[in-house]
Every structure is written in structure tokens, then in C-alpha cells.
Amino acid sequence: MIHVLSTCTVIMGKREEFGDMVKEITSVYEKHGAKLVGFWWTLGGEANEAVWIYAWENLKDYEKGQEAVWKDKSFPMEKFSSTVITYTDKILKSLPLTLVGARARAK
Secondary structure (H helix, E strand, C coil), X not given: CEEEEEEEEECCCCHHHHHHHHHHHHXXXXXXXXXXXXXXXXXXXXXXXEEEEEEECCHHHHXXXXXXXXXXXXXXXXXXXXXXXXXXXXXXXXXCXXXXXXXXXXX
């Protein structure tokens, strides 16, 4: 299991519009194999930053799924593009000492 930490900076004044769009975005990701772990707004640091984590079975599923998400006609690309300044993904793998890693090994 891998996790992907996604962050984007939302245009000032578009935060509510972006927040409303999260359900649409999540349904597209889930259709292509991702599971939403959580979605947050930062309270300190970067202003208007949205942060979310998706879980994927493995790196191959992530690569295939991510490509399918961006090509999916139901992804609200026009709305997304009109509300976001920057977007980044970081692929995370749990360390053996983390609780997530310990739980995964215990199964």
C-alpha cells in the first residue's frame, strides 16, 4: 500500500468553490482505484492550501490510476484549473517503524 500526499494552492476567494468540488474529484479518483484517507485545509503556513491523502494498492496502480483520472471526462478539469494555482503529489511509503507499517505487517 502506498499513500499519495496531494497539495494545491487555491486562488484567493475560490476556497469555497474548490471545497465544493472535492466530492466530484474524490468520486473520479475512487473510480480509478484510490481511497480517500482525508482532506484538510491548512490553518498555518501556506495560505489557501488544500491537502489530501489517497491510498493506492501499489505504485503501478497509482501510475495507471493517476493517468486515468486526468483523462477521465467526468473530472472537473475546467473548474479545477480555474481555482488552483499550484498542484503537487508526493508518493509516500511507510517506514517500518510507523504504526501504519506495523499494522500492515501484522495483517
